[in-house]
Amino acid sequence: RSHPCFAFPDWAYKPESSPGSRQIQLWHFILELLQKEEYQGVIAWQGDYGEFVIKDPDEVARLWGIRKCKPHMNYDKLSRALRYYYNKRILHKTKGKRFTYKFNFSKVVLVNYPLLDMASSPFLSPFKNFKCLQCEKVMWNGG
């Protein structure tokens, strides 16, 4: 694994030699935005554990387009990519709630870290149960 410091579920990893594996994955990007408070007007955790709302679909698509160098990206196409995550059990749709999806954090091996009592970043809360494989710490972004 190229990112050995975190115990993500299998779906967090991608084959290293496949053409589609060179660039950032959409769900990584989504988490990246969710991590940053400055984007809370654009996308934010809301509702159940792992659930998030895309408050500004056009803006999320624009940012994703910038990241992937796809100037014509839009929410229609971005959402199609999100729908491909359904079968892969990465995401599912929160029915009845517009622009609302939910990460399937349930497949994660629970570790329970008392030290991270999760008042910290809203981003961290869905990850409090992730345990580092090598350093035995729970963390993110090398922190």
Added chain:
DNA sequence: CGCGGAAAAT
């Protein structure tokens, strides 16, 4: 909007 098939692109 949200869905998923189909085909192309990377």
Added chain:
DNA sequence: ATTTTCCGCG
């Protein structure tokens, strides 16, 4: 393999 693109359907 993971989108990106396009699109008909409900």
